[in-house]
Amino acid sequence: MISLTLPLPPTINHYFLRKGNRTFLSAKVREYRQAVAEIVAAAGLKTLEGRLSMFVAVHPATRAKTDLDNRAKGLQDALTHAGVWLDDEQLDELTLVRREVIKGGLVRVVITELDAAN
Numbered sequence: 001m002i003s004l005t006l007p008l009p010p011t012i013n014h015y016f017l018r019k020g021n022r023t024f025l026s027a028k029v030r031e032y033r034q035a036v037a038e039i040v041a042a043a044g045l046k047t048l049e050g051r052l053s054m055f056v057a058v059h060p061a062t063r064a065k066t067d068l069d070n071r072a073k074g075l076q077d078a079l080t081h082a083g084v085w086l087d088d089e090q091l092d093e094l095t096l097v098r099r100e101v102i103k104g105g106l107v108r109v110v111i112t113e114l115d116a117a118n
Contacts, residue, residue, distance in 0.1 A: 001112050002045060002084065007035055008061055008105030009074035033078045040082035048085045051114040053093035060098065061105030068096050075107060084111065 010028040017026050025033075058071055076088040092114060099108075 001110065002043075002048070004039065004043065004109045004111075006039060006075070006078075006107050006109060007032065008059070008107060009071045009078060011066065011070035012073050013070060015074060029074060029077075032074060033081045036078040037082040040079070040084055045084060047083050048090070048111065048113060050090070051092050052085060052090045053095075053112045053114055054091055055095045055097075055110045055112075057097050057099045057108040059100060059102040059106050059108070061101065061103065063101055068098050071107070072096055075109070079109075079111075 009032055010026070014026055015029055016023050018024075054076075056072070056075065058068060060066060072094065076091070079085065080088050
């Protein structure tokens with residue numbers, strides 16, 4: 001089991017930018033990926049290779065309305081980029097819950113390897 005407290009990921013609405021025919025990751029996404037990679041590296045985690053379950057408690061930064069699931073993809077991509085797992089397709093279970101507002105926002109993540117029998 002892996003338990004991490006991470007910064008609040010950018011929403012998918014702010015994920016990509018376009019310039020002409022090019023589409024690229026926004027600076028917010030690149031910065032978020034770097035922050036997650038540093039936290040994961042400091043934790044010294046081994047890359048997970050099996051089927052996985054992830055529980056995410058999202059603590060928004062404000063009371064403003066927001067779609068909870070808009071945070072999931074950025075978080076999953078950052079965890080892939082940081083080497084927590086090989087690919088986010090390994091997730092067989094994903095639970096997202098909204099929790100109380102915390103200044104600055106954050107996510108609490110628990111990743112569990114599923115038994116081969118599941």
